[in-house]
Amino acid sequence: MSVDSKTVKKIANLARIAMTDAEVEAMVPEFNGILGWVEQLGEVDVTGVEPMTAVIPNSLRLREDVVTDGDIRDKVLANAPAAEHGFFGVPKVIE
Amino acid sequence: MTDLTDLGIADIRNGVRAGTFSAREVASAFNANVASAKALNAFLIDTPEHALAAADAIDAKRAAGDDLPIMAGVPIGMKDLFCTVGVEARAASEILNGFKPTYESTVSQKLWDAGAGMLGKLNMDQFAMGSSNETSAFGNVISPWRRNDGGNAPLAPGGSSGGSSAAIAARLCPAATGTDTGGSIRQPAAFTGISGIKPTYGRCSRWGVIAFASSLDQAGPMARDVRDCAIMLEAMSGFDPKDATSLDLPVPNWEAGLSGDLKGKRVGIPKEYRMDGMNADVAAVWEQGTQWLRDAGAEIVEVSLPHTRYALPAYYIIAPAEASSNLARYDGVRYGQRTLPDGAGLQDMYAATRAAGFGGEVKRRIMIGTYVLSAGFYDAYYTQAQKVRALIARDFAQVWEHCDVLLAPTAPSAAFGLGENSDDPIAMYLNDVFAVPASLAGLPAMSVPGGLDSQGLPLGLQIIGKPLDEQGVLNAGLAIEERAGFTARPDKWW
Amino acid sequence: MTESTYRIQGATGEWEVVIGLEVHAQVTSHAKLFSGASTTFGAEPNAQVSLVDAAMPGMLPVPNGECVRQAVRTGMALNAQINRYSRFDRKNYFYADLPQGYQISQLYHPIVGEGGIEISLDEKNPDAQTKTIGIERLHLEQDAGKLMHDQHPTMSYVDLNRCGVALMEIVSRPDMRSPAEAGAYLKKLRTILRYVGSCDGNMEEGSMRADVNVSVRRPGDAFGTRTETKNVNSVRYVMATIEHEANRQVDVLESGGSIVQETRLYDPDKNETRSMRSKEDAHDYRYFPDPDLLPLELDDAFLDACKASLPELPDAKRKRYESELGLSAYNAAVLTAEAETARWFEALLDECAKAQGKPEAEVAKGAANWLLSELYGALNRMGRSIDDSPVSPAAGAELIALVADGTISGTIAKQVFEIMLETGDGAGKIVEERGLKQTSDTGAIEAAIAKVLADNADKVEQYRGGKEALFGFFVGQTMKAMQGKANPQLVNEQLKKMLN
Ligand SMILES: [Mg+2]
């Protein structure tokens, strides 16, 4: 599979990374280089193989339903670029 | 009196316990080394007061006659991937500029509880993506090592834990934390002539460690020798209910279990690691290592890991896929850098913030990861890669029927010059060809110095062990260390 | 099974509506799905947010076992397949109410698979028009935070209190064919969730909201293109959404247009749906298994405990009320429609049986009638729910017993109940203190009747002349003269004797 600049743009949009046309153009061959290289995986016969889920046999532990956290608004907002009246501020969203 | 900065973890701890020197003297000596080594660019932030405060606490404990913990009085370097309270944590990326965690990672807290202190935050490849430290937003780390050709070409300290490896090799700290996603502890350790171990996935909590690829990321110690690695790994390990992938198992006393006697052990030599066009020095040190382990009493067997060559491409699908999602939280809303062009809406702000904040390699991996997960491609790339990963893990599982540990080179070459690989991503990725398979299978693996190459640069030997058999890995590492007699160190030029 | 005959009459003929609902139900739990922050409604902004919810670097999710348990119990109540192996997946998209940049949900391996709900379209006769609506799946996922747009001229404000609260997304099959069926489905689902205790069903506070998938087609044709109207938060609005959206689609199709598969929004003020273009860009969620979480594997012990903890469910309870207690289908349906009502009724029944020393089956009808007429009437007047009824089941049973043993008449019982509501006193005390005991003193009754007959000699004449309907008049006058305290049976007997 080979990608073109339109695809790279689409992916950049999905990933929310602004790119100039020049950056997009520069990324096309790099992208194709890497994809071409990883596509050798297609050679491997994976018939009957389940995709890896847990690296080391281990089972998911479940928490008790108790409130152990929260009430730390100052910590939550401490690093915010724009925090007002206890909220995070973002550019106005029109829904 | 010996130079305190020549001492490792065990010697410092033992000296502090015995009262040969104070913890404060040790911290001061390392603080001074850190302050005078700016040319290496190993530390992003110095925290001398943290190291001194921890040292004073230990000295006070000793004065009070209390028992001193296993890393008493040992000042360490902290990779910038670990969140520590009040100290900027940026993962060497602009996007986290100004981010001061209000929380302490489980691993760093365990280290402080074990008596260690922090000299500073160590430079690294941005978000741990890289093998040379060249992707740091704050300039690359320069290895203290130089080739013996008389030229002064700056060399890569390896990556992503390159600040850690350079700082230890240059005696700026006796030990440092590292993280290993696809070789990021082992390869830099090999490049700088030190030791480092990545434990079994799940041994060290990932809580409070800035994520790269969750199913692969593991913290581990980097230090000057195997014993120090054992001590520090013990301090860092242990069950954490805050990490759902943490192993709920007791932490063995690895230091007490150390033994370089490998009688009754079988060491596997994976034939697929003997690649076409292998660097002759690397092949030679591997051969030498095999002999040392035989000398230590081990039986050597040739084994096969048939899917080895697919490990790297599988890794370069899985790790970017996970990263593309893990790094979605860097959006300029709750912390870090925000770039808000005039009139920008929310989505424009995201795109501008991420464009300005992430470095080139990070963007490249986010893009690849986004692509392989996108509609229509998920099965062909991601599912296929996870199946191949299962086969790689199965290869290892089958090998353990024939041997106890594996011996292989850590990296395909010694340290390369800065800039030599940076315009060819795949050439750079190939650096981790020997390291990545164990990462994909979640296995404990370590690098110990094996000798120098023809240019006078260190080469590492890698030991890969069974799940949870860190002891077996450490012991094989010790057997090599005892025979390699590796004492080379870089001449101070910084 | 009943076929729906609901049709939209278009200019070119009849159209059938096809409806599927995706209901998001907030799981009843103290803490969030993956963090230890509280789920309580109405806190100060960002006060119920953990570092995990705010997606601080290095934070990790750990699942809340209670949320898993509630999802499994709900699945069992929906007669659904419980998957012993499930996984959490990440749904990736960027929005300000989603700090992680992904929602942890379950796409590939949901915790609950196929099941179904039986709905009834005739409240008076719930066993008649029934239909089973298929459930495709139920999965667990995180709720998002909240944006406020009207607090600042150029900024939206983000509150993450809801962020990470556990939701069950319950996805139906496109089996509904009318607004009424959708309404019945939603009500029944809400009833089941409340019985199970896995969701409080409080639609005003957003504990339950529905994404409404609607398409239209010519009867018998293949499915048409559907639209999805998001986050509709009442039964009434869901029905209105369907009605409006189906009619809109018919208009579009009949005027030669085609339906665009899109996300829409219901505006209750204008009673219309409109396209949500803001959410339309590039829907590619890049789902993949969350690498921070291992597969969720449920063992027999866990499943058995879930099963054992399930209460009797509304359908079973309704049928038991009919067969064992002899209640009418309608009464049984009303009494079981809300878990609270059924709980209250059963407490009342228990007290009645004790107070009257009779088996429940013998006192059930009286108890049901009193609850549905007297108590419900009073609660309605007071605008209170049965949960905070001013009288207890025991107090109700005391009153009912006084009627049953003839101490007071039904008429007096109504008065006594009013006094109970006003004073909070017990029925026995009220009857005693106010002398409301029914009299069976035949002499007094005879005397009262004699006076009534004497005062109404003309009517006596008419009655004896064949106008038998006047009998009731004499009963009423006698009861009035006796201030309602005469035993009605004795009054009847004595009247008949004296008139004939
Ligand atoms: Mg939906």
Ligand SMILES: [Zn+2]
């Ligand atoms: Zn949902």
